[in-house]
Amino acid sequence: MPMLSILRDRKLGRLLPKVRYPYAQPYVKLSQRADETQGKSIYEMDPSIYDQYICIDMEKRNFDQVLSSIAKHTAKKNEGIKILDLCCGTGIFPRYWLADYRVPVTYVGVDINLSFLEFAARNMQSRHDFKFICEDAAKVRADKKFGKFDVVIATSAYHHIKDEEKVNFLKNLKGHLRRGGIGVIYEKFVASFHDPAEAAKSGSDFYSQRIADIMKEQKISETQLFALHNELYLTSVRKDEYKVPYARFALDMEKAGLKIVNEIKLWPNDERFNDPKIGDFVIEFR
């Protein structure tokens, strides 16, 4: 709260409040404080913030589709399935979508953020068949320990990999798929950009539309609202979130030797962006 002191206006002879902000003292202190707080990403904060944020209806629908895609491509496997989850984050998907799957699941989650992984593991303590590895998803060789996988998923993962590493990430994903296995990516694609200013516009247009739709659909908490705006910021300045247009993704898939077999657009369900390839997609590929 600003501190108030009272000043007398000489001309009008009345008492005016003078606002003295607590931080308006030595300038150096202000900039130090800004350094500590500004520009922080939700991926550097307590994992529960991300975990809460992701529990919104729009994300749940997207995860439902990821599960449907897995189920469709593994319908004949009744003895169980082996799933690799690259950039698994706080483990929302295994915790809520895989824990009671119709057949036994051997699950391996990989993430580079140890505190997210600890959170994921803590929340799945009773499931010793669900393993977590802390490593770079573009380099990890989970197949050395666990063999190849029936399914490899990457939900909101590709856009966290720096542009120059994206093809390596996809090649590594491919290297973990067994013959006849299926890959499922859930990804957000933005409008194309050629410089930082266009990237900022592309990212903020995407998230301002997304946030408005989420708020129209459901009441969200202050933490969720904060996290959504943090994503808008990260996407716009391309820090931690390196979202790209669909065309760049399609090219990277080709370079990695992966073939898209189906894609489902989940949001938006109208033509507001003019480009139908902007939005949330679940992509099935081999």
Ligand SMILES: C[S@@+](CC[C@H](N)C(=O)[O-])C[C@H]1O[C@@H](n2cnc3c(N)ncnc32)[C@H](O)[C@@H]1O
């Ligand atoms: C948006 S979260 C997605 C988490 C989870 N898949 C989900 O859908 O909720 C992106 C995750 O990618 C992780 N990440 C970023 N770069 C990575 C890398 N090179 N290797 C492994 N994980 C990475 C982050 O730590 C973060 O947990």
